[in-house]
Amino acid sequence: MEPHATIHELTAAFAKGTASPVAVTEGYLARIGALDDKVGAYLTVTRDQALATARASEARYRAGAPLSPLDGAPLAIKDVFCTAGVRTTCGSKILETFVPPYDATIVARLRKAGAVLLGKTNMDEFAMGSSTEHSAFKLTRNPWDLARVPGGSSGGSAAAVAGGLAAGGFGTDTGGSVRQPAAFCGVIGFKPTYGRVSRYGLIAFASSLDHVAPFALDILDTALLLGAVAGHDPLDATSVDATVPDYAAALGAGVKGLRVGVPDEYFGAGLDPEIDRAVRAAVDVLRDLGAKVEPVSLPTTSYGVATYYVVAPAEASSNLARYDGVKYGLRVAGKDLIDMVSRTRAAGFGPEVKRRIMLGTYALSAGYHDAYYGQAQKVRTLVRQDFEKAFARVDVLAAPTTPGVAFRHGEKADPLAMYMNDVYTIPASMTGLPAVSVPCGFSATGLPIGLQLIGRTLDESTLLRAAHAYEQATPWRERHPSLA
Amino acid sequence: MSTTTATTYETVIGLEVHAQLATRSKMFCGCPTTFGAPPNSQTCPICQGMPGTLPVINRRAVEFAVRTALAFECRVNAGCRFARKHYYYPDMPKNFQISQYEEPLAEDGSLDIDLPDGSRRIRIQRLHLEEDVGKLVHEGDFADAQSSLVDYNRSGLPLMETVSHPDLRSAEEAAAYLRAFRAVLLFLGVCDGNMEEGSLRCDANVSLRPRGATTLGTKVEIKNLNSFRNVQRALEYEVVRQARALDAGERIVQETRLFDPDRGATRSMRSKEYAHDYRYFPEPDLVPLQLEAGWVAGIRAGLPELPRAQRQRFVSQYGLPAYDAGILTQSRALAQYYEGAARGHANPKAISNWVMSELLRELGGDDEAAIARSPISPAHLAQLVSLIDDGTISGKIAKDVFARMLGSGEDPATIVRREGLTQVADTGALQALVDQAIAANPKAVADFRSGKTVAAKALVGQVMKASGGKANPAMVDRLLQEKLSRS
Numbered sequence: 001m002e003p004h005a006t007i008h009e010l011t012a013a014f015a016k017g018t019a020s021p022v023a024v025t026e027g028y029l030a031r032i033g034a035l036d037d038k039v040g041a042y043l044t045v046t047r048d049q050a051l052a053t054a055r056a057s058e059a060r061y062r063a064g065a066p067l068s069p070l071d072g073a074p075l076a077i078k079d080v081f082c083t084a085g086v087r088t089t090c091g092s093k094i095l096e097t098f099v100p101p102y103d104a105t106i107v108a109r110l111r112k113a114g115a116v117l118l119g120k121t122n123m124d125e126f127a128m129g130s131s132t133e134h135s136a137f138k139l140t141r142n143p144w145d146l147a148r149v150p151g152g153s154s155g156g157s158a159a160a161v162a163g164g165l166a167a168g169g170f171g172t173d174t175g176g177s178v179r180q181p182a183a184f185c186g187v188i189g190f191k192p193t194y195g196r197v198s199r200y201g202l203i204a205f206a207s208s209l210d211h212v213a214p215f216a217l218d219i220l221d222t223a224l225l226l227g228a229v230a231g232h233d234p235l236d237a238t239s240v241d242a243t244v245p246d247y248a249a250a251l252g253a254g255v256k257g258l259r260v261g262v263p264d265e266y267f268g269a270g271l272d273p274e275i276d277r278a279v280r281a282a283v284d285v286l287r288d289l290g291a292k293v294e295p296v297s298l299p300t301t302s303y304g305v306a307t308y309y310v311v312a313p314a315e316a317s318s319n320l321a322r323y324d325g326v327k328y329g330l331r332v333a334g335k336d337l338i339d340m341v342s343r344t345r346a347a348g349f350g351p352e353v354k355r356r357i358m359l360g361t362y363a364l365s366a367g368y369h370d371a372y373y374g375q376a377q378k379v380r381t382l383v384r385q386d387f388e389k390a391f392a393r394v395d396v397l398a399a400p401t402t403p404g405v406a407f408r409h410g411e412k413a414d415p416l417a418m419y420m421n422d423v424y425t426i427p428a429s430m431t432g433l434p435a436v437s438v439p440c441g442f443s444a445t446g447l448p449i450g451l452q453l454i455g456r457t458l459d460e461s462t463l464l465r466a467a468h469a470y471e472q473a474t475p476w477r478e479r480h481p482s483l484a
Numbered sequence: 485m486s487t488t489t490a491t492t493y494e495t496v497i498g499l500e501v502h503a504q505l506a507t508r509s510k511m512f513c514g515c516p517t518t519f520g521a522p523p524n525s526q527t528c529p530i531c532q533g534m535p536g537t538l539p540v541i542n543r544r545a546v547e548f549a550v551r552t553a554l555a556f557e558c559r560v561n562a563g564c565r566f567a568r569k570h571y572y573y574p575d576m577p578k579n580f581q582i583s584q585y586e587e588p589l590a591e592d593g594s595l596d597i598d599l600p601d602g603s604r605r606i607r608i609q610r611l612h613l614e615e616d617v618g619k620l621v622h623e624g625d626f627a628d629a630q631s632s633l634v635d636y637n638r639s640g641l642p643l644m645e646t647v648s649h650p651d652l653r654s655a656e657e658a659a660a661y662l663r664a665f666r667a668v669l670l671f672l673g674v675c676d677g678n679m680e681e682g683s684l685r686c687d688a689n690v691s692l693r694p695r696g697a698t699t700l701g702t703k704v705e706i707k708n709l710n711s712f713r714n715v716q717r718a719l720e721y722e723v724v725r726q727a728r729a730l731d732a733g734e735r736i737v738q739e740t741r742l743f744d745p746d747r748g749a750t751r752s753m754r755s756k757e758y759a760h761d762y763r764y765f766p767e768p769d770l771v772p773l774q775l776e777a778g779w780v781a782g783i784r785a786g787l788p789e790l791p792r793a794q795r796q797r798f799v800s801q802y803g804l805p806a807y808d809a810g811i812l813t814q815s816r817a818l819a820q821y822y823e824g825a826a827r828g829h830a831n832p833k834a835i836s837n838w839v840m841s842e843l844l845r846e847l848g849g850d851d852e853a854a855i856a857r858s859p860i861s862p863a864h865l866a867q868l869v870s871l872i873d874d875g876t877i878s879g880k881i882a883k884d885v886f887a888r889m890l891g892s893g894e895d896p897a898t899i900v901r902r903e904g905l906t907q908v909a910d911t912g913a914l915q916a917l918v919d920q921a922i923a924a925n926p927k928a929v930a931d932f933r934s935g936k937t938v939a940a941k942a943l944v945g946q947v948m949k950a951s952g953g954k955a956n957p958a959m960v961d962r963l964l965q966e967k968l969s970r971s
Contacts, residue, residue, distance in 0.1 A: 082536045095535065102529050104536060203535040207768035237540050237770050315768055318568050321579035322533045326634065337632075341572060364570075364763035373765055 003164030004480045007073040007221040014061045021072030025054035028074045035483045040140040041160035045119035053116045069224045071114030076166035079120040082201040090203045091123040091135040094348030095329045104201020106229040113228045121156025125350045127205040130421045134352045143481040148406040151181030158185040161215045169215040176425025178213035179437035183401035183450025186439045188216045193458045194432025195240035198233030204319040206312035219468040223247035250461040251468040256290030261394030265301035272404045278441035279400045282451040296390045300383045304426040310376035317360030384431045401437040401450030434460045438467045439476040493692040498650035503675040504683040505548045511615040511642035512539030523635035531640035533577025545642035548674035553611045558593030566767040571760045575618040583614035585764040597660045607649040616641040655719035667791040670815040692726045702736040718743035802832035817855035824862030834869045859893040868896040907956040918963045921946040
């Protein structure tokens with residue numbers, strides 16, 4: 001098989017007997033062995049487990065009884081998801097030795113679907129970052145240009161899928177951490193509605209913003225991956241108890257009559273003109289396919305980054321309090337308890353994590369809580385109202401995913417410059433609305449550009465349908481980076 | 485308490501009571517709640533605070549809290565929220581506790597307490613749910629322990645915190661409040677009330693103010709009050725300590741103090757300057773809890789008769805002294821036991837005596853488990869009292885029969901029959917024993933005849949002894965009186 005075969009192509013071949021899950025898994029493992037030194041997508045490769053799963057999958061296909069449309073699909077999982085018996089680091093020194101005794105719900109569901117988990121992928125420490133440069137362990141490179149970042153925080157999974165080191169993958173999107181690397185790496189990144197997929201076993205960064213999100217080479221694969229993990233989970237009180245439609249079945253209906261809104265505020269200063277052109281061209285494609293395009297306004301857009309950088313660090317400062325050297329992970333001895341905790345956290349957390357813990361601790365402290373966290377939650381409500389107003393008129397919003405293309409390693413050393421990278425992805429994170437990044441062209445330098453589509457709450461189907469129509473009408477998915 | 489204290493200052497006390505709810509599983513995970521299991525055997529990734537785990541609210545715990553809130557006539561809020569309370573301590577695996585802050589489960593209730601000089605209504609400020617923390621075990625003394633171990637079995641147990649208004653005016657009132665509070669919980673079946681095992685814990689806020697003043701003095705919080713006795717001792721100590729300080733012109737420092745039961749004194753733990761900033765914010769892993777009105781109404785409809793109402797009924801229905809009624813209504817199980825024996829019985833006071841003096845001593849507790857362990861059924865206890873009342877056995881024999889009932893669980897009539905313990909009420913047989921006693925004790929007889937009527941008591945004792953305790957004492961007394969006055 002081709003290194004960039006889609007999941008549906010692979011599983012169709014498995015079913016026909018023209019390809020074997022074991023051989024395909026071996027092929028991916030061989031490619032990882034040969035190329036991942038260059039890319040740096042994986043932190044842990046679970047070779048033996050992957051082969052054992054592939055053998056079981058192969059037996060099922062031989063018996064004519066695959067478990068699901070994902071049976072035998074080789075996937076890359078961000079190291080933020082707990083995997084029973086497999087080290088889960090969250091990209092941090094503080095969890096370098098942590099081996100969870102349990103699977104995250106999505107991992108359990110993928111296993112149940114027969115998917116082959118190739119390994120755990122690199123990420124910004126605790127998912128805090130937009131370049132994967134904040135990993136405590138290694139640098140991940142963009143397969144399109146190894147001198148550039150793959151985006152982040154789920155850069156490892158994005159690079160793995162783009163580089164043909166996995167057929168699909170999962171990441172988490174808190175402020176854009178799947179859509180932005182998908183845009184940078186030229187693949188699909190789909191953030192479903194908050195609550196659509198269980199967060200159980202996802203190592204929390206910011207609980208009210210963390211979303212489980214798949215990476216794929218095309219929209220049909222995206223629909224299959226999402227369908228396998230979506231749905232209510234009794235272990236996550238914030239997971240939504242709503243029927244999960246057959247996402248794949250909804251594809252192909254086209255966009256005739258679909259109302260597409262183009263928010264003015266997403267095309268302002270700071271947007272790379274090449275991206276501006278590519279996204280507007282993508283909107284034209286949708287119009288040509290029969291969609292009704294109209295401008296809309298989301299006036300609170302400019303408050304997004306500031307609001308996000310109060311809420312996310314506040315929740316993070318709380319979620320990360322548990323890493324104290326007492327129970328698991330790193331422990332640095334000290335002269336007493338407080339000293340041990342201080343030394344452990346000083347040695348275990350990287351500078352970006354420390355920066356956000358300090359920001360968040362400050363935002364929640366007595367006397368400042370109302371001015372920062374309380375105020376941010378109010379702004380969040382306003383942003384939500386903006387979107388509600390827009391969705392009263394349109395079905396889907398179309399916008400750029402990122403203001404620029406993949407940048408060079410070290411290029412955004414200033415934290416604020418890095419934070420501004422999330423300006424277009426943050427609003428859908430704060431509102432929990434489903435959003436997808438679809439490849440929509442390339443820069444003059446050959447770097448991928450992402451079109452972002454945002455949909456109504458729990459209406460992933462419409463979003464997938466629109467993205468699918470666009471994808472099928474354009475040639476972008478046929479181009480892949482060469483790592484040879 | 486010094487006289488100056490009593491006359492110069494008014495004591496103001498508010499109590500915070502933490503009750504462990506008697507649910508089968510923990511507050512936010514499915515782990516069991518059994519007390520005394522081997523360390524860390526009742527834990528899971530959730531109550532160990534492992535990365536990626538999430539809390540799920542225990543419905544039963546909410547039901548228990550609502551039941552309690554309704555019993556205290558609180559307003560149960562239609563919506564409430566959990567919040568995270570942050571501080572670093574190794575017994576708390578997440579380094580935050582899931583509690584409730586700005587939106588508690590219930591507010592504005594009251595508890596009526598009975599005092600020697602009448603009853604008082606103590607207002608309840610709020611009632612909320614939270615999770616318990618684990619337990620640290622130090623190797624050696626805390627100060628110089630080489631290492632400490634953590635047991636997370638208790639981590640995540642459901643706790644209900646109830647905060648009273650500062651309406652209590654003495655240590656005695658505080659103890660009375662706590663007793664009444666515990667009785668309500670036991671009646672509702674929401675807590676086992678076991679203070680030694682930590683199922684019920686109490687912190688107190690104490691301040692003094694000049695009599696007649698309307699503003700509150702500086703308060704001191706006392707922690708670690710793990711028995712009724714310690715609540716009273718700690719508060720008595722603290723009131724004197726504060727009064728002496730005020731007398732000496734000192735200012736009271738707002739601080740947290742720990743009660744040391746061995747020394748009978750409180751000592752400073754931390755002052756306000758070192759008070760924690762808990763950085764409360766709404767728990768994002770839980771959605772706000774909406775309590776459906778119909779569900780709450782159903783809980784209200786199912787509330788049992790509460791201890792105070794029952795106490796009043798016991799006084800009127802069974803003619804019991806208030807003291808007896810108070811003890812018998814300390815727990816629902818005990819009250820049910822008593823009613824099981826006393827209902828329809830001719831002598832409910834005698835049954836009360838037997839329950840309070842004999843049964844409770846033997847059972848070693850008044851909680852549901854202790855009462856359930858009783859080998860003597862309420863019906864059998866009622867029979868025993870009837871056997872005394874109808875003269876079949878004496879009160880003394882009845883104690884032996886009671887002891888045998890405890891051992892075998894048999895009914896008293898069977899025991900009396902088999903052991904031949906029926907009182908000798910046969911005049912002929914008794915007459916002979918009386919004659920023998922008179923013949924053998926000429927000095928007592930002479931004393932009696934010379935006017936020392938108490939001497940008859942010695943003779944009655946002789947007859948009882950000779951009968952093996954089976955003689956009917958009243959009949960012996962009558963026969964002796966007749967014989968001695970006749971000759």
